[in-house]
Amino acid sequence: MLKDKFKLAYxxxxxxxxxxxxxxxxxxxxxxxxGDGNEPSLVDGRRDVLKKYKDTYGMPxxxxxxxxxxxxxxxxxxxxxxxxxxxxxGGIQRIIRKTNNFLIENWENRQxxxxxxxxxxYSRLEFYSKLHNEYxxxxxxxxxxxxxxxxxxxxxxxxxxxxxxxxxxxxxxxxHIVKSILEPREIFKNITIQLLNFISFLKLSGVExxxxxxxxxxxxxxxxxxxxxxxxxxxxxxDYAIKNMGQISDEVSIDDTHPGVLGHKAYAKELYNYLxxxxx
Numbered sequence: 001m002l003k004d005k006f007k008l009a010y011x012x013x014x015x016x017x018x019x020x021x022x023x024x025x026x027x028x029x030x031x032x033x034x035g036d037g038n039e040p041s042l043v044d045g046r047r048d049v050l051k052k053y054k055d056t057y058g059m060p061x062x063x064x065x066x067x068x069x070x071x072x073x074x075x076x077x078x079x080x081x082x083x084x085x086x087x088x089x090g091g092i093q094r095i096i097r098k099t100n101n102f103l104i105e106n107w108e109n110r111q112x113x114x115x116x117x118x119x120x121x122y123s124r125l126e127f128y129s130k131l132h133n134e135y136x137x138x139x140x141x142x143x144x145x146x147x148x149x150x151x152x153x154x155x156x157x158x159x160x161x162x163x164x165x166x167x168x169x170x171x172x173x174x175x176h177i178v179k180s181i182l183e184p185r186e187i188f189k190n191i192t193i194q195l196l197n198f199i200s201f202l203k204l205s206g207v208e209x210x211x212x213x214x215x216x217x218x219x220x221x222x223x224x225x226x227x228x229x230x231x232x233x234x235x236x237x238x239d240y241a242i243k244n245m246g247q248i249s250d251e252v253s254i255d256d257t258h259p260g261v262l263g264h265k266a267y268a269k270e271l272y273n274y275l276x277x278x279x280x
Contacts, residue, residue, distance in 0.1 A: 089158025
């Protein structure tokens with residue numbers, strides 16, 4: 001059994017692992033704005049998501065999105081204590097930084113730790129802000145024809161995006177970076193190398209780890225896949241939810257493509273069964 005092999009499971013990723021879309025008033029103090037740009041009052045949770053699940057499935061209200069995200073469900077299934085270190089809007093750079101810090105702090109016990117990393121796309125960066133004395137999230141989209149930055153925002157709470165005071169305050173400082181420095185193709189190559197180096201470090205450390213997708217070797221001229229045995233074959237919780245009608249929009253009347261409560265449960269069960277079989 002997995003609990004006989006591991007005393008702790010560490011998860012990291014973006015909103016698909018954190019439980020994005022299932023926020024409660026304990027997670028955030030905001031709500032989505034309406035068509036006129038006004039922010040409606042927050043009642044039972046973000047867009048009353050808790051009420052919709054209760055009315056539809058009879059589910060009791062959860063305290064935090066972390067309580068219904070798949071790492072928590074995995075903990076219930078396996079009996080292993082879990083840490084969910086994911087953050088909405090977080091990218092590969094953040095995952096490398098946070099996971100590395102965690103592993104170093106628990107180095108002596110690394111043989112008893114299971115690490116599962118959801119690998120987001122490459123258009124999510126982080127920068128350390130001297131203004132706020134912490135890392136800030138920088139997310140951008142790329143124009144499909146020009147391969148240049150199409151739109152972007154920077155904030156400390158990804159969920160607020162361009163509505164946040166952080167974005168309004170920090171955006172002028174990043175204009176030069178966007179216009180003169182940020183080259184998506186080179187950024188993708190550099191992040192690929194960072195990820196390749198970090199996964200190599202995990203493998204050399206002897207820690208048991210799994211990732212939701214492999215490195216994009218084509219970006220750096222690689223000719224051989226090095227970590228195929230560590231890739232979860234059914235991908236991330238988001239991939240799984242799309243294929244199995246497990247998105248929030250599939251479960252309740254909310255237009256949100258994040259995994260829903262049932263989607264998280266199904267993914268956690270699939271992940272638990274897969275790892276149990278692979279590591280028995």
